[in-house]
Amino acid sequence: MSPLENVREAFRSIRANLLRTVLTALILSIGLFALVGILTSIDAMKNALSETFASLGANSFELHAKGYTNRFQRGGVKGKQYPPIDYLQAKLYKKAMGDDAQVGVSAFISGAAEMKANGIKTNPNMQVIAGDENYLKIQGYNLSEGRIFSQTELNSGANVMVVGDEIKQKLFPKQSPVGQYVSALGRRFLIVGLLEKSGSGMGGGGADRLALLPLETGNQMPRQRALTFDIKTATDKPGTLAYLMGQATGKMRAVRHDRLGQEDSFTVESSESLAADLDSISGKVKAGGSVMAFITLLGASIALMNIMLVSVTERTREIGIRKALGATALQIRQQFLIEAIVICLLGGTLGIVLGVLGGNGVAKLIGSESFYVPWGWMMLGLLICVGVGLSSGYYPASKAAALDPIDSLRYE
Structure with a gap:
């Protein structure tokens, strides 16, 4: 029999035992759905995050106090905690960098603020940043209306604000918010600018829920604890980021009074280091998901082997007739192996398609805007299908090929 005839015979056998074959194929589909779905969703989210890092500027880095967040750990144990970067240190660092780079200083004021205007309130999830x-400019945000803060407003700590699109849609749906007043955090602010609509931003509000105040204004507001200042440094000169990071480290050590021989009391993070952390985390998630999917695929291969053994027993007389008509042991083995592979490919193809759709669906829920097609994982899934078919069908095929034609013809 030619390979094409073997494929036709495989479909004939599948139609003869349709329910049993469908159930086995579904087991394989579930395994590949889990495997491809997990890998696709992780890669789709990585792509979306990579685009976010790129939009924040490839030639930029951030400075944070070491140990003040959970990012600095050694072997799972949190390292020494250093004091946060204060307002004076941030200003001294910015002055020390001078014209070598653009330095942006900001402070997180609130992530659950409520804005009020004209008797209307926003949801209490607006983010206030000074x-x-x-x-x-460094964050990559653009204005659609109005202006940025003047130098006088920055120096005096004026009660002015730049708001995101979601705040505008909620409080001023039919008019421009520029020139209007809004109440927040116990103060009344004049809106001087409106940010362009940015979208979900991987599950967050992006710039749409942002309310930006002058840095001095945020520093003067009453609070229960000291503000933590974040510093982002950017350069327009490509290829100089590594040199600039070294220069910034030296100047921040001087500002923080780190003694000679003492470790840095701060961390320097670029988009490349964040991407490396993401790769490390996603690799662990992939490994865990792959183990679970492998267990499912192992169960599918055992079920398929059981079906093929039953098929060999049921078709013993048919095998005897084929051998009596001149079929060789190799041809019989090929027939059953191809049948097992066809079953795996049918179930595997369904699982791969569902995995791609499901993985992109998960990424979409988290905020990814693009549809990712993992050609590499799809090819791997098809190879797994063929491998499962060969491993599950080889023993039943060998058993069928070894049957004695005389005994087979006598089998009832």
Whole structure:
């Protein structure tokens, strides 16, 4: 028999035992759905995050106090905690960098603020940030209306604000918010600018829920604890980021009074280091998901082997007739192996398609805007299908090929 005839015979056998074959194929589909779905969703989210890092500027890095967040750990144990970067240190660092780079200083004021205007309130999930004159440019935010803060407003700590699109849609749906007043955090602010609509931003509000204040204004507001200032440094000169990071480290050590021989009391994070952390985390998630999917695929291969053994027993007389008509042991083995592979490919193809759709669906829920097609994982899934078919069908095929034609013809 030619390979094409073997494939036709495989479909004939599948139609003869349709329910049993469908159930086995579904087991394989579930395994590949889990495997491809997990890998696709992780890669889709990585792509979306990579685009986010790129939009924040490839030639930029951030400075944070070491140990003040959970990012700095050694072997799972949190390292020494250093004091946060305060307002004076941030200003001294910015002055020390001078014209070598653009330095943006900001402070997180609130992530659950409520805005009020004209008797209307927003949801209590608006983010209030205090930033300097470079904040918008370094973060990649653009204005659709109005202006940024003037130098006088920045120096005096004026009650002015730049708001995101969601705040505008909620409080001023039919008019421009520029020139209007809004109440937040116990103060009344004049809106001087409106940010362009940015979208979900991987599950967050992006710039749409942002309310930006002058840095001095945020520093003067009453609070229960000291503000933590974030510093982002950017350069327009490609290829100089590594040199600039070294220069910034030296100047921040001087500002923080780190003694000679003492480790840095801060961390320097670029988009490349964040991407490396993401790769490490996603690799662990992939490994865990792959183990679970492998267990499912192992169960599918055992079920398929059982079906093929039953098929060999049921078709013993048919095998005897084929051998009596001149079929060789190799041809019989090929027939059953191809049948097992066809079953795996049918179930595997369904699982791969569902995995791609499901993985992109998960990424979409988290905020990814693009549809990712993992050609590499799809090819791997098809190879797994063939491998499962060969491993599950080889023993039943060998058993069928070894049957004695005389005994087979006598089998009832």
